[in-house]
Amino acid sequence: MSSEKNTILNHQEIQHKIKRIAYQIYETNVNEKELIIAGIDKNGFLLAKKLKANLDKISDINSMLCNVTIDKKTPLNSLFTSLTPEDYTNKSVILVDDVLNSGSTLIYGVRHFLEVPLKQFKTAVLVNRNHKKFPVKADFKGISLSTSLKEHINVNLSKQPYEAYLD
DSSP states (O other), X not given: OOOOOEEEEOHHHHHHHHHHHHHHHHHHTTXXXXXXXXXXXXXXXXXXXXXXXXXXXXXXXXXXXXXXXXXXXXXXXXXXXSSOHHHHTTSEEEEEEEEEXXXXXXXXXXXXXXXXXXXXXXXXEEEEOSOOSSSOOOSEEEEEOOOOTXXXXXXXXXXXXXXXXXX
């Protein structure tokens, strides 16, 4: 059995994509004093932390991280955030995930944040797979990739070297 990986993004490319997305977020929020970067638990949150670190280097926006935990089996009943709704009310929010596949995870995240008034709401992903079942889009994306439904994209952001590869 072969264990070859079909690399989509290597470490250097991922770092470049993160930096570019951080600049896009800054350009979109240049007049904001505060910004919430909400990462969907695990890889989305790791990506959000890396985006925040890059954003902090290039801007004076006070950015706050928010960890969003979603049970993908029962997303309506079990979505939790590390910040309270008062923390992000009337603020600009960026919802971050590593891969946008069908859009179900992002749409439940969007639904949660839209229960309070926001100044602005955007989404960011490292890889957009173009298999959407739900009307959600990535405002900021590292790469768009057309794949088959049987293929799976793995993203490693927890240890270096970072990589994204196709199974």
